[in-house]
Amino acid sequence: MNNLLNVRDLRHTYVKGRIQTHAVRGVSFEVARGETIALVGESGCGKSSTARLIAGLETATSGSVSVAGHDIADIATDKRLRRLVQMVFQHSDQALDRSWNVERIVAEPLLRMDGLRLSAARTRTVAALNSVGLGDDFLSRRPRELSGGQSQRVAIARALISQPELVVLDEPTASLDQSVRTRVLDLLKRIQEERNVGYVFISHDLASVRRIADRVAVMYLGRIVEIGRTAEIFANPRHPYTQGLLRSEPPIDPAVKWEITPMKGETPSASAIPDGCAFRGRCPIADEACATVDPLLLPVGSTRQLACIHRSVDGPI
Amino acid sequence: MSSIHLATRAASRKRFRLTVVRQNSALITGIVLLFALVLLGAFGPLFLPSPNVTAPGQSLMAPDSEHLFGTDRYGRDVLARSVAAIRLDLMLAVGVAIMAMALGSILGAVAGYIGGWVDDVVMRITDALLAFPGFVLALMIVAFLGHEIIFVAIGVTIGSTPHFVRLARARALSERELDYIPASKLAGANRGRVIFGHILPNAISAPLIQTTVTAGWAILDIAGLSFLGIGIQPPTAEWGTMIAEGYSDILTGKWWPALFPGLLMLLAVLSFQLIGDGLSRRNSL
Numbered sequence: 001m002n003n004l005l006n007v008r009d010l011r012h013t014y015v016k017g018r019i020q021t022h023a024v025r026g027v028s029f030e031v032a033r034g035e036t037i038a039l040v041g042e043s044g045c046g047k048s049s050t051a052r053l054i055a056g057l058e059t060a061t062s063g064s065v066s067v068a069g070h071d072i073a074d075i076a077t078d079k080r081l082r083r084l085v086q087m088v089f090q091h092s093d094q095a096l097d098r099s100w101n102v103e104r105i106v107a108e109p110l111l112r113m114d115g116l117r118l119s120a121a122r123t124r125t126v127a128a129l130n131s132v133g134l135g136d137d138f139l140s141r142r143p144r145e146l147s148g149g150q151s152q153r154v155a156i157a158r159a160l161i162s163q164p165e166l167v168v169l170d171e172p173t174a175s176l177d178q179s180v181r182t183r184v185l186d187l188l189k190r191i192q193e194e195r196n197v198g199y200v201f202i203s204h205d206l207a208s209v210r211r212i213a214d215r216v217a218v219m220y221l222g223r224i225v226e227i228g229r230t231a232e233i234f235a236n237p238r239h240p241y242t243q244g245l246l247r248s249e250p251p252i253d254p255a256v257k258w259e260i261t262p263m264k265g266e267t268p269s270a271s272a273i274p275d276g277c278a279f280r281g282r283c284p285i286a287d288e289a290c291a292t293v294d295p296l297l298l299p300v301g302s303t304r305q306l307a308c309i310h311r312s313v314d315g316p317i
Numbered sequence: 318m319s320s321i322h323l324a325t326r327a328a329s330r331k332r333f334r335l336t337v338v339r340q341n342s343a344l345i346t347g348i349v350l351l352f353a354l355v356l357l358g359a360f361g362p363l364f365l366p367s368p369n370v371t372a373p374g375q376s377l378m379a380p381d382s383e384h385l386f387g388t389d390r391y392g393r394d395v396l397a398r399s400v401a402a403i404r405l406d407l408m409l410a411v412g413v414a415i416m417a418m419a420l421g422s423i424l425g426a427v428a429g430y431i432g433g434w435v436d437d438v439v440m441r442i443t444d445a446l447l448a449f450p451g452f453v454l455a456l457m458i459v460a461f462l463g464h465e466i467i468f469v470a471i472g473v474t475i476g477s478t479p480h481f482v483r484l485a486r487a488r489a490l491s492e493r494e495l496d497y498i499p500a501s502k503l504a505g506a507n508r509g510r511v512i513f514g515h516i517l518p519n520a521i522s523a524p525l526i527q528t529t530v531t532a533g534w535a536i537l538d539i540a541g542l543s544f545l546g547i548g549i550q551p552p553t554a555e556w557g558t559m560i561a562e563g564y565s566d567i568l569t570g571k572w573w574p575a576l577f578p579g580l581l582m583l584l585a586v587l588s589f590q591l592i593g594d595g596l597s598r599r600n601s602l
């Protein structure tokens with residue numbers, strides 16, 4: 001296995017009283033070094049749960065996650081391995097402890113993992129800040145003195161200071177302005193080129209995905225329904241859900257008339273998942289077969305996988 | 318149109334400034350008052366007669382130029398005794414409030430962050446303690462343990478702790494949902510680091526303000542216990558014991574042995590309440 005990240009049949013069920021919520025229902029994919037995979041889908045599709053499982057913040061019900069050959073359970077408990085996987089959170093203002101200053105926030109991984117003192121970590125802290133375009137005048141600042149873009153850069157500097165090999169980015173640009181968003185994405189891309197770090201990029205902003213991701217995995221109700229290279233997914237979506245998702249994005253050219261054709265129906269509850277294909281209630285091409293067959297994620301072509309009994313077999317890719 | 322707009326804005330700004338001054342004035346009055354009491358307690362005894370020297374011939378003398386607050390029934394100088402009591406009562410009250418704050422905040426932060434059975438145990442005990450008024454609780458503890466100063470301190474501390482547990486726990490519950498907690502776990506922080514490095518510093522502001530209010534209540538509790546005869550024992554100069562010794566003389570028109578210690582106690586409690594009030598308003602602003 002030369003992959004940086006291997007996710008194998010990952011499942012996660014939250015139990016609260018008698019209600020079981022199947023947040024992740026058998027997700028498998030891999031990420032190579034220096035590669036970015038984007039997990040996209042509607043709210044509640046399990047992409048954030050998957051992110052937390054990959055980062056080792058929660059323990060999966062079943063299935064496995066391994067990073068650079070180490071099981072995530074070992075990474076989460078071993079201080080020497082902990083640096084391998086880091087994460088950048090959606091709300092940068094919440095992800096920074098407001099009672100700490102930037103220096104301690106950025107240096108915390110070094111203090112905890114390497115047992116360094118703040119003064120001994122100073123050089124690396126400044127270097128980490130510089131790498132995200134912030135000067136050492138930020139060291140003594142408090143989170144409340146930072147703008148949204150600045151606090152997300154601080155969060156990125158903190159995630160990178162321990163030299164991780166995989167960084168989980170959970171909607172890192174969702175709370176940012178459009179202009180700041182682009183700059184943060186470019187920054188992430190540049191850092192990836194320099195350090196060959198792998199990214200798992202969680203987002204529902206398709207423009208950001210197009211900008212940063214090498215591959216895209218489309219998730220629906222805890223499963224991947226389509227996965228492939230970013231360009232081919234955007235150019236030629238095959239799964240009816242992917243097609244619906246891409247149609248919901250406004251066109252970049254404002255002169256083009258946007259034909260809004262919303263997907264019908266609501267996502268079923270993750271605690272009452274229908275038999276057969278989970279998407280069939282909203283699917284324009286569903287028939288009786290979809291009610292009985294639970295579609296598997298099967299290869300179509302060499303770089304793409306699809307979970308639809310109708311689209312997997314007919315038509316060339 | 319725009320002039321009206323400007324006028325209302327100016328008015329609202331003035332109103333804002335007035336409220337700030339009013340809030341600060343409570344805080345400043347409290348601080349000045351407390352500072353004066355501390356100065357008096359620290360340096361007053363240097364210029365006053367010993368609080369425990371009895372003079373049988375001079376019992377219950379009305380206030381005059383020699384004894385500004387008069388003398389009690391043993392001929393002791395009431396001013397000297399009232400001032401000597403400042404040290405004991407203030408130090409005891411502040412000590413008790415800080416102990417209760419530290420104990421309660423740590424318990425609350427731990428219970429709120431860890432949750433589960435730890436939270437259940439801590440909160441059931443806290444609720445059980447809250448069912449009694451703090452004073453009654455302190456009274457029971459002191460009656461059970463004994464009449465030493467240290468037991469009075471322990472009793473009042475335990476009686477004051479539950480409020481801090483509730484305050485800190487409530488904040489810990491909301492803090493633990495914020496993303497900086499998983500972020501610090503990813504940085505390799507263990508549970509203790511998360512609680513003492515992150516949860517507690519962010520949950521401490523409300524307990525800190527509560528500390529001053531608690532110090533005021535602690536003075537009343539300590540004096541109350543002593544007044545009932547189960548707290549600090551005579552002949553130690555303490556406001557509660559002084560009032561207890563002096564109140565029967567009020568009936569015969571000798572009001573000064575009970576009034577003056579009561580007055581100083583009132584000022585001390587008031588100063589803590591004003592500071593607490595001023596701080597909590599500033600905090601919520």
